[in-house]
Amino acid sequence: MNKSEKIYIAGHRGMVGSAILRKLKAEGFNNIIVRTSSELDLRNQQAVNDFFAAENPDYVFLAAAKVGGIQANNVYRADFIYENMMIQSNVIHAAYVQKVKKLMFLGSSCIYPKLAPQPLKEEYLLTGLLESTNEPYAIAKIAGIKMCDAYRAQYGCNFISVMPTNLYGPNDNYDLTNSHVLPALLRKFHEARINNAPEVMMWGTGSPRREFLHADDLAAACYFLMQNYNEEGLVNVGTGEDVTIKELALLVKEIVGFKGEIKHDLSKPDGTPRKLMDVGKLHNMGWKHTIGLREGIEKVYKEFVKTEAVAQ
Template identity: 75%
Template sequence: MDLHSKIYVAGHRGMVGSAIVSNLKSKGFNNIIERTSSELNLINQQEVADFFEKEKPEYVFLAAAKVGGIVANNTYRADFIYENLMIQNNVIHNSYKNGVKKLMFLGSSCIYPKLAPQPLTENSLLTGLLEETNEPYAIAKIAGIKMCDSYRAQYGCNFVSVMPTNLYGLNDNYDLQNSHVLPALLRKFHEAKINNEPSVTVWGSGTPLREFLHATDMADACVFLMQNYDDEGFVNIGSGVEISIKDLAYLVKNIVGFNGEVVFDTSKPDGTPRKLMDVTKLSKMGWHYKISLEEGIKAVYAQKFNQ
């Protein structure tokens, strides 16, 4: 990409998409195409075909997706598989039809088998059963990776895929029914502090281990790989550092300044017991994360809740 390349960021108002746009602009890229979902419905095949035919983007970041936490994934299983497959199919196929020079597809670490050896290496894909609660979403994302590789194999398209770990940052989803664990904890502890509640209940046992990466770092890695990675397969993006949900809850508690008790509801699901990304492949290319978890949570809390 050069600074005048025509770049389409699908999902530019989401947490990752908006961070990618900010990163590109900070580096001087000045020809970025953005469309809201009301302007361009990526689930609609004809709308996407018309958009690509008219705009002819040279580079595409496919960061648009239907996303959510355990409850949303398990409740809206049909929505998650249908909408994500349609978005991917439409954008990837029309990128091929209109001669896009390079496309980057953003997957998710939940594509890995539930009990895959840790840390998760790229070659662990499809070696075991998926986590049941988010299986439809994961299958859609696996299909996206394989679609990029298939268009590369058959048509010679330079379509690449990246697998982010758990992300957090500005423009995250804080809905308690549909959000991921970190924004949900931030909102729970903040509201408990404001309402002087005696305790906060956290789902599960607190024992699962999770890795987190700030969306700003994720975006920087995506732009780095768009300029430096041109192979089949995919690249894990993460920090390589993990924390238990229990320790995360107490970290958020301290950052928010909540003085009550933390209660773990073991009747609720834990999800995957451990999910740490092996980032050796990315590290060897010369990219490393910059924002520590504590620093990142403090910044997000200040931005979201004006604290």
Template identity: 75%
Template sequence: MQPQDKIYIAGHRGMVGSAIKRRLETAGFTNFVTRTSAELDLRDQQAVEAFFIEEKPAYVFLAAAKVGGIMANNTYRGEFLYDNLMIQSNVIHQAYKTGVKKLMFLGSSCIYPKMAPQPLREEYLLTGLLEPTNEPYAIAKIAGIKMCDAYRAQYGCNFVSVMPTNLYGPNDSYDLNNSHVLPALLRKFHEAKINGHPEVVVWGTGTPKREFLHADDMADACFYLMQHYDEEGLVNIGTGEDISIGELAQLIQNITDYKGKLVFDHTKPDGTPRKLMNVSKLNSQGWKAKIGLEEGIKAVYKEHFS
């Protein structure tokens, strides 16, 4: 991938896509083609075909997706399945048809079976049942991985798949109903501090463990793998370390300097007990995460809330 090559980042305004764009710009890349969802509906097959014929990008980062937390995934099950299947199918197929040199498909750690052994290795894909609350989203992402592999096998396409762990960073969603746990907690604690609320309620028991990766680290890994990785299957992108939701809440309480009480609502769902990525494949490729969790959350809090 050379600085003059035309690069299409699908989903360039989201947390993932914008982080990839920033990383490429830092490396001297300038020839980007982007479209907002208002300008190009990636669910529209004809529109996507016309876009690829017109622009002919050489490299594609497929970071566009319909995303959300437990509540959103469980509520909009049909939308999460349909929208994501259409988005990725249209982009992957047109990348093949117009001769894209390389495409990177970004998935999510929820593709793994609910009760898969920890930490999650790439080969655990399709070895058991999925977490029911986000099954439609996971099914779509699994289909994307398999589509990249199928196009590689049948047409010789250089399409690769990466699975980032839970991400946080600039351009995250802080919507309390639809966002992921880390940004939702940041907003909850910040607002409780500002408004003088006596307590902050956190969903679940606080015992599930989660791994968190700063979006800039994720983008750095994607940039690295786009240049050095060319195989079927998938690569986990993560830190290889996790933290309980309870410990995360306490860390965020400290960072936001909230003095009230922390309460766990045991009537709310916990989701998967643990989701830790095995990142030995990524590390063996020559890449390791650099941004520590506390350092990363402090930076995000300062940037978004101060």
């Protein structure tokens, strides 16, 4: 990618898209185009086709998606499959029509079978049943990977797919109903500390293991892969290290400074027992994460406290 070439980031206000935008700006890229969802509805095929015809970008980072935690995925099943299928189908096809030089499609680790061997290797895709709570979202993301591969096979398009592990960072969603586990815990412990609550209730047993990657590390990996990876299939992006949800909760509790107890709501689902990425493929290409979990959470919590203060 040359600094002057036109780059379109779909989903620039989300956690992933905004991290990619920060990274590109830091690297000196100055011809970046973005649109808010109110300016361009990516679910609308005609609007997307018109946008691509008018702007004709050289590179596309497809980070736009309807996302949420276990509760949102399970409740809004139709929304998750419909909106994600529409967004990615419209953008990928328009990128082909306008002869975009390269497109990166961002997926999620939930594409892997629920009971796949750990750590998750790229070749485990489609080898078993998915976790039922987020199956519609996973199906949409798998379709995106296969669509990129199909356009590569039939039309020679340089479309690549990147599957990040669980992410956290600036512009995360802290809504307790729809958020992922780490921001939900941060908010719960923060509010409990402020209100001098005696306990914090966490969902499930705390036994599932999860891996967490800072969004800035993902953006660095995306920047690296956009310049160095040109193959079908997908690339896992993660740390290759995981913790139990209980260990995560204890770490967040310590960082936030909450002194009370942790209680478990066993009526809530645990989700997949473990989701650790095998990042050997990425490491062998020469990229590795740099932000440790404690350091990353401390950074994110400082940002969260600042944002909360401004909101009040």
